[in-house]
Amino acid sequence: MIPIRNIYYMLSYVFKILNEQGYKRLATEEFNNTAELMAAILAKGISIQLKRGLGKEYLSHTEELSTLRGKIDINESMKTQSMIKNKLICIYDDFSVNSTMNRIIKSTVEILFKADIEKTRKKELRKLMVYFSDVTLIDLYSVNWNFQYNRNNQSYQMLISICYLVVKGLLQTNMYGTTKLMDFFDEKRMCRLYEKFILEYYKRHYPKLSVSASQIPWSLDDGMDDMLPIMQSDIHLQRENTVLIIDAKYYASTTQVQFLKHTLHSNNLYQIFTYVKNREYQFNDINNTVSGMLLYAKTDELIQPDNVYKMHGNQISVKTLDLNLPFEQIADQMDKIVEAHFDGLIKEK
Numbered sequence: 001m002i003p004i005r006n007i008y009y010m011l012s013y014v015f016k017i018l019n020e021q022g023y024k025r026l027a028t029e030e031f032n033n034t035a036e037l038m039a040a041i042l043a044k045g046i047s048i049q050l051k052r053g054l055g056k057e058y059l060s061h062t063e064e065l066s067t068l069r070g071k072i073d074i075n076e077s078m079k080t081q082s083m084i085k086n087k088l089i090c091i092y093d094d095f096s097v098n099s100t101m102n103r104i105i106k107s108t109v110e111i112l113f114k115a116d117i118e119k120t121r122k123k124e125l126r127k128l129m130v131y132f133s134d135v136t137l138i139d140l141y142s143v144n145w146n147f148q149y150n151r152n153n154q155s156y157q158m159l160i161s162i163c164y165l166v167v168k169g170l171l172q173t174n175m176y177g178t179t180k181l182m183d184f185f186d187e188k189r190m191c192r193l194y195e196k197f198i199l200e201y202y203k204r205h206y207p208k209l210s211v212s213a214s215q216i217p218w219s220l221d222d223g224m225d226d227m228l229p230i231m232q233s234d235i236h237l238q239r240e241n242t243v244l245i246i247d248a249k250y251y252a253s254t255t256q257v258q259f260l261k262h263t264l265h266s267n268n269l270y271q272i273f274t275y276v277k278n279r280e281y282q283f284n285d286i287n288n289t290v291s292g293m294l295l296y297a298k299t300d301e302l303i304q305p306d307n308v309y310k311m312h313g314n315q316i317s318v319k320t321l322d323l324n325l326p327f328e329q330i331a332d333q334m335d336k337i338v339e340a341h342f343d344g345l346i347k348e349k
Contacts, residue, residue: 001184003322004031009327010197011041013204022048033183035115038166039125041110045159046128054131055153057099065090080171096134101147101156103138110137111171115181134331140167165189191250194297194323195234200250201334202237205347209338210238216245218235219281230276237338241288244341245275246295254296254305254320262303268294276314291315291341298322 005152008027018026023044044243062073064082069092076082076089137286145164149157169179169189169243184191203211215229235246247268255262256341273333291314298320300306305318321333335347 004034005038006038006323006327006330007034007185007193008041009330010193012284013200014193014196015161016200019157020274032118033116033165034185035112035170035181036117036121038162038170039112039115039121041162042105042112042159043121043128044096045111045162046105046125049155049159050128050131052155054097054102054135055099055156056095056097056138058232059096059098060091061094061121062089062091097132098135100138100143101153101160102132102135104140104143104163105159106132106135107137107140108166111133111140111166111179111181115179140171143167152319161336166196187250187252188282191248195248198321198334200293201234202235202338203349205335206237206240206338207341207348208345209342210236212236216275216279217282219278231278233275237341239342239345241283241286242291242342243279243288243290243295244337245272245279246289246293246337247272247275248295250295252299254299254301255303264294264307269316269318273311273314273316276316277312280314291317293337294318295337296320297326 005027008018008031012023012027017023018041023041026037026044029040044151052274062076063069064080064087068088069090071091071264073089073091080089082088107131109129112125113122120192120282140163145160147153147157147160165185166181170183171179172182172186184190199211199213201348202209212238213232216236217233218228219224233245234248237244249265249268251265256265257263272292272294276290280288280290293316294305296305296319304320306320308317311314319337321330323330325333338345338347
């Protein structure tokens with residue numbers, strides 16, 4: 001299993017706010033499990049948000065009132081015969097802290113109260129929830145997580161993302177309908193975190209590279225691309241006419257076994273080769289070097305891929321990244337990948 005501290009470092013690349021002064025103490029703490037880490041990040045983030053003030057949004061209410069407020073709903077007032085009681089059905093907006101984002105945060109914290117985290121952490125969260133007394137709980141399974149962030153709610157982006165990781169990556173429902181929090185993120189969430197971490201690491205430390213998760217056009221003879229799938233790279237590194245396309249893979253098993261023989265996942269290899277050849281085509285007759293890499297998170301299996309292939313004029317390599325090492329050594333592994341493909345590039349802090 002990946003050390004919890006390394007998960008924090010990975011998160012700190014994905015969410016740059018975790019590098020700010022208020023969060024730096026978390027990097028030195030010891031956590032028993034991922035839920036404990038999520039609780040610590042939320043506690044610190046909520047505390048900082050409270051100093052700014054809880055975000056509010058306008059919420060629509062429909063209520064029978066004796067004094068006019070907002071707009072009158074004539075039809076409902078007549079149906080309910082409110083006017084006989086000298087009242088009217090009014091529709092009005094209330095600028096309230098009972099926003100969807102605050103409800104998500106409170107509901108996620110309620111889940112963490114049931115998790116295997118330290119009593120002092122739970123006590124810290126309970127103190128913070130006093131300020132959420134006017135916020136109601138929400139069904140986290142029905143939440144639409146596709147929020148639009150702007151200047152007014154930007155400070156919530158990391159908090160909501162952490163809530164999403166707890167709900168989608170840690171919260172598990174068994175066959176009897178009861179829920180519990182796992183100690184580590186599920187494979188799907190870890191795969192996404194792994195991919196984003198690698199992308200953001202290279203963006204931060206290698207500004208002289210063009211680093212993106214870009215789409216790769218198909219090399220078509222007639223321009224007809226109807227029904228062709230989008231080729232979306234995980235990590236696309238480029239300096240002038242030198243390109244390295246990395247596909248980040250986080251699996252329980254890095255190879256497949258058939259008849260006692262270990263082989264690479266064929267679909268992964270076909271995919272990276274297709275990316276490389278179509279990307280190379282974009283250069284036309286300009287001299288170029290386009291390479292591809294499958295970068296697996298290292299598992300505890302005895303056989304780990306470490307291969308370099310020459311395929312139709314391009315280098316396709318298959319490597320592993322050991323996330324169990326101290327973070328300085330993880331960074332060193334990633335730096336060596338850049339050094340091997342882009343001569344003379346120096347890492348920036």
